[in-house]
Amino acid sequence: MTRDEVRAQMNAILAKQGKGAAGDDGASLQEIGFRSLDFAELALRVEMATGKILDFEAAVLRRIETVDDVLAFFVEATRAA
Amino acid sequence: MPPDLCRANTVTVDGETHTWADLAERAASCLAGRVDPAAERIAFLPDSPAGPFAAAAFLASRQADGLILPGDRASETMRSLLAADGFTVVAGHADPVLPPTPPQVRPGRVAIFTSGTTGVPKLLQHTWGSLNTMGHIAEMAPRRWLLPYAAGTYAWYQLATLSLFKDGQHLVAADPRDTEAFFAAGAAHRADAMSSTPTFWRFALARLDPARLQQVGFRQISLGGEIVDQGILDRLRALFPEARLNHIYASTEVGACLSVGDGQAGFPVEWVESDRHRNFQFRIVDGTLRVRSQFASASVRRDEEGWVDTGDRVEVRGDRVYFVGRVEGSMINVGGSKAYPADVERVILGHPAVQWCRVHARRAPLVGYLAAAEVVADGDAAALEGDLTQWCGARLPDFAVPRIWTFLEEIPMAATLKSARMVPDG
Numbered sequence: 372m373t374r375d376e377v378r379a380q381m382n383a384i385l386a387k388q389g390k391g392a393a394g395d396d397g398a399s400l401q402e403i404g405f406r407s408l409d410f411a412e413l414a415l416r417v418e419m420a421t422g423k424i425l426d427f428e429a430a431v432l433r434r435i436e437t438v439d440d441v442l443a444f445f446v447e448a449t450r451a452a
Numbered sequence: 453m454p455p456d457l458c459r460a461n462t463v464t465v466d467g468e469t470h471t472w473a474d475l476a477e478r479a480a481s482c483l484a485g486r487v488d489p490a491a492e493r494i495a496f497l498p499d500s501p502a503g504p505f506a507a508a509a510f511l512a513s514r515q516a517d518g519l520i521l522p523g524d525r526a527s528e529t530m531r532s533l534l535a536a537d538g539f540t541v542v543a544g545h546a547d548p549v550l551p552p553t554p555p556q557v558r559p560g561r562v563a564i565f566t567s568g569t570t571g572v573p574k575l576l577q578h579t580w581g582s583l584n585t586m587g588h589i590a591e592m593a594p595r596r597w598l599l600p601y602a603a604g605t606y607a608w609y610q611l612a613t614l615s616l617f618k619d620g621q622h623l624v625a626a627d628p629r630d631t632e633a634f635f636a637a638g639a640a641h642r643a644d645a646m647s648s649t650p651t652f653w654r655f656a657l658a659r660l661d662p663a664r665l666q667q668v669g670f671r672q673i674s675l676g677g678e679i680v681d682q683g684i685l686d687r688l689r690a691l692f693p694e695a696r697l698n699h700i701y702a703s704t705e706v707g708a709c710l711s712v713g714d715g716q717a718g719f720p721v722e723w724v725e726s727d728r729h730r731n732f733q734f735r736i737v738d739g740t741l742r743v744r745s746q747f748a749s750a751s752v753r754r755d756e757e758g759w760v761d762t763g764d765r766v767e768v769r770g771d772r773v774y775f776v777g778r779v780e781g782s783m784i785n786v787g788g789s790k791a792y793p794a795d796v797e798r799v800i801l802g803h804p805a806v807q808w809c810r811v812h813a814r815r816a817p818l819v820g821y822l823a824a825a826e827v828v829a830d831g832d833a834a835a836l837e838g839d840l841t842q843w844c845g846a847r848l849p850d851f852a853v854p855r856i857w858t859f860l861e862e863i864p865m866a867a868t869l870k871s872a873r874m875v876p877d878g
Binding site for chain 2: 386387388389406407408410411412414415418425427
């Protein structure tokens with residue numbers, strides 16, 4: 372998936388909770404209210420969109436703190452699959 | 453001793469009214485020389501709407517060993533089970549099909565297939581005595597019961613048995629899938645009582661104007677077969693303020709045990725570990741309901757004290773006991789936090805646009821499972837997803853808020869009148 376596709380999914384998750392879009396890549400997840408369950412939902416939605424079971428083990432080890440971290444993580448995870 | 457048949461009680465099917473005596477006679481003349489109730493277990497697979505009632509009249513009046521299963525519901529698996537259990541299969545006017553081995557006949561035994569909603573269908577053994585759960589009630593107001601249940605199910609037997617053995621209890625059977633015709637038949641034949649599921653009422657409320665439903669002068673409404681939530685009780689109370697409204701806990705395994713008539717969901721906690729009910733007792737062990745009941749199937753497994761594990765998970769909240777789902781597969785484990793679908797459904801059903809919902813576990817990376825919901829609601833799906841997410845977010849812990857929403861056009865209702873599973877769990 373591309374960064375824009377992941378961002379669109381991320382924004383959809385935020386929007387349905389009444390939160391603003393993740394516009395600035397440098398913004399921290401805490402700032403925009405993107406929580407760990409939102410990350411899990413995004414992982415599920417990425418799997419649904421790609422039709423593949425992805426290996427997200429790296430997410431546990433990696434520091435994911437900003438919008439950019441999220442986008443980079445999912446682009447990499449889907450590329451590896 | 454088997455109870456006496458109320459031969460003058462009536463069954464109205466397809467607009468025609470029959471007495472149980474007529475039905476028993478009709479079945480006897482049709483079966484004369486074809487089956488021998490003293491030597492055979494008889495499985496009736498009728499193909500006409502009146503057929504199941506004639507079969508019930510025959511089985512009850514002859515104290516035969518039998519089973520009733522409408523032909524269109526008899527799957528290959530069920531037919532194999534019948535043959536293996538020694539049933540002679542009688543379908544319409546065709547020659548009876550004999551089993552491969554001679555049966556062991558037990559007079560008055562009634563076999564019932566479980567609905568299969570919790571797994572492969574099983575044959576459970578009852579008797580007319582164990583099915584006659586209202587036989588001990590001394591005074592019952594005369595009623596004409598509008599009957600929506602599929603023939604041969606435990607719920608159908610509850611009503612058939614009531615009419616077979618209790619004076620003044622009549623049946624009006626109609627096809628519940630044609631909601632308009634169903635309630636019109638109820639009004640035309642002066643039905644004044646109905647037993648059904650919460651899903652069936654939601655299905656009817658979504659399709660018909662309340663005034664059409666009120667054409668039937670209900671004086672008694674019973675709910676069961678599924679968890680009965682406060683929302684549906686309140687809607688029915690508002691729609692039928694004069695009716696006696698009760699909800700029943702029943703299953704093919706343990707029979708009908710609990711009847712709650714105070715208009716509140718759940719049941720009073722003081723009924724647990726109490727001897728106040730003559731025919732059954734309740735106990736909660738490790739969060740699941742155990743029942744000791746004289747109406748339980750003979751084939752259900754009991755512990756040495758006669759308790760049956762129902763597999764239904766319950767929670768005590770304040771002075772009530774609430775059903776929260778089945779032990780197997782009912783809990784949604786979101787990264788170690790546990791959500792019960794029944795609790796989430798209660799919140800979603802409280803939203804004014806929602807007609808029906810089912811919540812289930814959806815396998816998800818990183819956390820194991822997330823809550824997912826199927827919904828029938830008024831309005832635009834995209835806008836509703838946000839609205840419902842925020843509605844749930846304000847009323848439930850984060851982990852219990854459904855993350856995947858599927859919007860359906862119509863309430864999916866199984867033949868049992870319970871919610872059908874459109875999206876598989878997991």
